Amino acid sequence: MERIRERVIQIYGNLVSLLQKCIFCILSVGPIPNHIAFIMDGNRRFTKKCKLMEGAGHKIGFSALMSMLKYCYEFGVRYVTVYAFSIENFKRSPEEVQSLMDLMLEKIEEILKEQSIVNRYGVRVIFSGNLKLLSEPVRLAAERAMLATAKNSKAVLSICVAYTSTNEIMHAVQESCEEKWDEITLLNSSGAGYGLISLGGYEQDEMDHLIKLTDIEKHMYMAAAPDPDIIIRTSGETRLSNFLLWQSANCYLYSPSVLWPEIGFRQFLWAILNFQQIHFYLDKQRKQS
Amino acid sequence: MEGILKKSKDFILEKFDGATLFQENDVLLDQPLMTLEFASFSDGKEAVAKAANVLFMKYLKSGSTSSYQGEQIFTESQMGEALKTVGGNGPEPDLLLVYGPARCHLGFPAWRIRYTEIQHMGPLKSMKYGSLIKAIYKFTMVQQNYGK
Numbered sequence: 168m169e170r171i172r173e174r175v176i177q178i179y180g181n182l183v184s185l186l187q188k189c190i191f192c193i194l195s196v197g198p199i200p201n202h203i204a205f206i207m208d209g210n211r212r213f214t215k216k217c218k219l220m221e222g223a224g225h226k227i228g229f230s231a232l233m234s235m236l237k238y239c240y241e242f243g244v245r246y247v248t249v250y251a252f253s254i255e256n257f258k259r260s261p262e263e264v265q266s267l268m269d270l271m272l273e274k275i276e277e278i279l280k281e282q283s284i285v286n287r288y289g290v291r292v293i294f295s296g297n298l299k300l301l302s303e304p305v306r307l308a309a310e311r312a313m314l315a316t317a318k319n320s321k322a323v324l325s326i327c328v329a330y331t332s333t334n335e336i337m338h339a340v341q342e343s344c345e346e347k348w349d350e351i352t353l354l355n356s357s358g359a360g361y362g363l364i365s366l367g368g369y370e371q372d373e374m375d376h377l378i379k380l381t382d383i384e385k386h387m388y389m390a391a392a393p394d395p396d397i398i399i400r401t402s403g404e405t406r407l408s409n410f411l412l413w414q415s416a417n418c419y420l421y422s423p424s425v426l427w428p429e430i431g432f433r434q435f436l437w438a439i440l441n442f443q444q445i446h447f448y449l450d451k452q453r454k455q456s
Numbered sequence: 457m458e459g460i461l462k463k464s465k466d467f468i469l470e471k472f473d474g475a476t477l478f479q480e481n482d483v484l485l486d487q488p489l490m491t492l493e494f495a496s497f498s499d500g501k502e503a504v505a506k507a508a509n510v511l512f513m514k515y516l517k518s519g520s521t522s523s524y525q526g527e528q529i530f531t532e533s534q535m536g537e538a539l540k541t542v543g544g545n546g547p548e549p550d551l552l553l554v555y556g557p558a559r560c561h562l563g564f565p566a567w568r569i570r571y572t573e574i575q576h577m578g579p580l581k582s583m584k585y586g587s588l589i590k591a592i593y594k595f596t597m598v599q600q601n602y603g604k
Binding site for chain 1: 603
């Protein structure tokens, strides 16, 4: 009896998988997004709604994330970014922050294992954000994960931790200033500076353009990935909460009303269909800017 | 690249009796008249580049550039101030209504839309008073934690 039941579940699973593959085949006739970002909102609300123990929502949310990653990589989306932990989230109670950090540590170890999704799909993992704000064990685990997956080249997973867009922009500006300063110092020491340090040698016009947009962009935490094509924020919230504000100028913002642990194939499909509908318009906007 | 609304702002203000142009140090509360501010694509990334140059000048003039590798030399509020001096940092909108074929903020200055509710209103030609009221009502039902 048990064996028959197992067999039925297996057949059902295979059928669902086949159906998903067929749908992906049909969808790939249209444009496939290169980069999808997720704001995983609603874990705590899910915990309350289903009357679960504290922290359970986040654990179920992690499985939801694994499913979404699977759909993305199977469909051919090369870059996926997730908003795992904002700098603003440090304002939460120390117990909550600690449990989130513990979960992150646990999951980083898990994804580095042999059979994990990261190795199956050849995913390179990048942690984007101000990692100095993290506790040492988490930061070291993150660095280990980045090193271990550095050679993977089929897809990229950017996990934003200790991240906000404003912090990212400010950090990029700072790096650009330091780089420009090093450049000027080098020119000066090689005798070619003509006293640039005192800025006597620059016209006012030149001084206003010492640091260019391209300098700032290459110092962004998210510089390794192209601009996102779709940002999906669950729980029906319509704000970006300081996530990828710089990179989302021509990005389709999709806000399904489901909570993050409830997200599934249906929402993924809907996001892709909507994206394909407006792709031409967004592409045109991108070329104009 | 200045947007078409910015270029036509005098013409637009003429049409509205009860509106004034937004000034840099305006306080938003209890305004007797509606304040209009026209922003365009150049107020986004390009303004940040200009602000970066302003901060760089400060960095050089301060003279203390020796051992700052890795340490934080700027704060977000300094960045905000620099953006204000180049004219790219007005108040943060609470609600952003997007008229067009897609829900997309199209490069609205990043520094200002951190917690802005972005609502898609459909195409410009189907703009209706009722949809506007509905959007404002939806906005009043929102609860923000700001990270907490």
